[in-house]
Amino acid sequence: MILAIETSCDExxxxxxxxxxxxxxxxxxxQIALHAPYGGVVPELASRNHSKDLPSLxxxxxxxxxxxxxxxxxxxxxxxxxxxxxxxxGDTFAKALALARGLPFNSINHMEGHLVSPFLPFGSxxxxxxxxxxxxGGHSLLIHVREIGxxxxxxxxxxxxxxxxxxxxxxLMGLPYPGGPEIAAHAERGDPKAFDFPxxxxxxxxxxxxxxxxxxxxxxxxxxxxQPLDETMRDDFCxxxxxxxxxxxxxxxxxxxxxxxxxMVAVSGGVACNRRLRERLTQQEEQAxxxxxxxxxxxxxxxxxxxxxxxxxxxLAGIAPSSLHQDINPSWSLAEPIS
Ligand code: KG4
Ligand code: ZN
Numbered sequence: 001m002i003l004a005i006e007t008s009c010d011e012x013x014x015x016x017x018x019x020x021x022x023x024x025x026x027x028x029x030x031q032i033a034l035h036a037p038y039g040g041v042v043p044e045l046a047s048r049n050h051s052k053d054l055p056s057l058x059x060x061x062x063x064x065x066x067x068x069x070x071x072x073x074x075x076x077x078x079x080x081x082x083x084x085x086x087x088x089x090g091d092t093f094a095k096a097l098a099l100a101r102g103l104p105f106n107s108i109n110h111m112e113g114h115l116v117s118p119f120l121p122f123g124s125x126x127x128x129x130x131x132x133x134x135x136x137g138g139h140s141l142l143i144h145v146r147e148i149g150x151x152x153x154x155x156x157x158x159x160x161x162x163x164x165x166x167x168x169x170x171x172l173m174g175l176p177y178p179g180g181p182e183i184a185a186h187a188e189r190g191d192p193k194a195f196d197f198p199x200x201x202x203x204x205x206x207x208x209x210x211x212x213x214x215x216x217x218x219x220x221x222x223x224x225x226x227q228p229l230d231e232t233m234r235d236d237f238c239x240x241x242x243x244x245x246x247x248x249x250x251x252x253x254x255x256x257x258x259x260x261x262x263x264m265v266a267v268s269g270g271v272a273c274n275r276r277l278r279e280r281l282t283q284q285e286e287q288a289x290x291x292x293x294x295x296x297x298x299x300x301x302x303x304x305x306x307x308x309x310x311x312x313x314x315x316l317a318g319i320a321p322s323s324l325h326q327d328i329n330p331s332w333s334l335a336e337p338i339s
Contacts, residue, residue: 001067002074002315003097004308005058007050007090008082008110009137010034010041014054014061015304017312019073021123025065026298026305029053036177040167047085054093069101074321076106076311078113080332081138087328095324104321106311111139111334113306115151118266118293120309124316130293131262133253135277136269137163137178140209140249142256143334145266148317151334154256155207162245163271165211169218169241173234183238184274190232190239195221197244202251207259209252214244246277250284257290266293273300 006013010031016024031049035041077094080087098105114134119127132143140162142155163180170179197217200210218241257265265285272295285292299305
């Protein structure tokens, strides 16, 4: 049984996975309500609450699964990327437990967690080579995954991440934090053609993203509209903005999949639970005759199940555990070797 801890941002999470790759327990305590009044995550508040909540959360995770620390065969934690003070809480907790029990420790890259999350139902079955799209609050990544630990970053964002664009535009509109689910909910009732937004970087030969132009366009258009927006206008604005992001993501996925000539696409990260994105990708990939794996909605935003599964896949692949001297790395890129 592997115990994994995730505290890279504002979710305190623990999970247990069996030595056969079966998820046993996944416990998440969200700090959204704590940070909402500030319109974003306050790092000092986040780390102090991880420190306060993590011991009882781990206890609850173990006891709900009927597992004791004596049943653990390894401990894992997210060691980056993320907020340094938040990462330190989970990383240090996991290392202390590993040291006390004499267990192997795995330092896991948060983005590798997202990357393997669509494959959680696979258990110990092989993960085929594929194209991964990770769209979260901090990252927009297209990755050629050859095997666990062998990742080629094909494209990333030049400025804001897709989730960040959702959050910033929601803030401009006066919608609560986090803005992604808020915009998505309003978009359900809106007309995506009612406003015009740019599709930056689409049609270029490279696989880079840029979402800051979209945010600027949203600001200029909002300034010209009567405030506060009436309900129909707000729903239409959200639908048109969401459609632009979805168009860009779909176009880049198709371009990347053709470029590396792959038959499978896996999509993860907080934005991957966006209903419109899931619908459009499903249509597109069906037409292109590629297999599409969308992360289960409950594992799309931050959780420790994905960290446990990444640790499990590393152990299964025969990759050596990490040293307890391994530092956290707040800007750890997936392209950097993981020890
Ligand atoms: O993966 P995640 O939990 O955290 C990071 O690692 O960043 O992703 C959080 C992001 C936020 O920007 C949030 O607004 C966005 O995912 N998000 C969504 C939806 N649900 C969450 N964006 C669009 N539509 C959604 N339904
Ligand atoms: Zn994340």
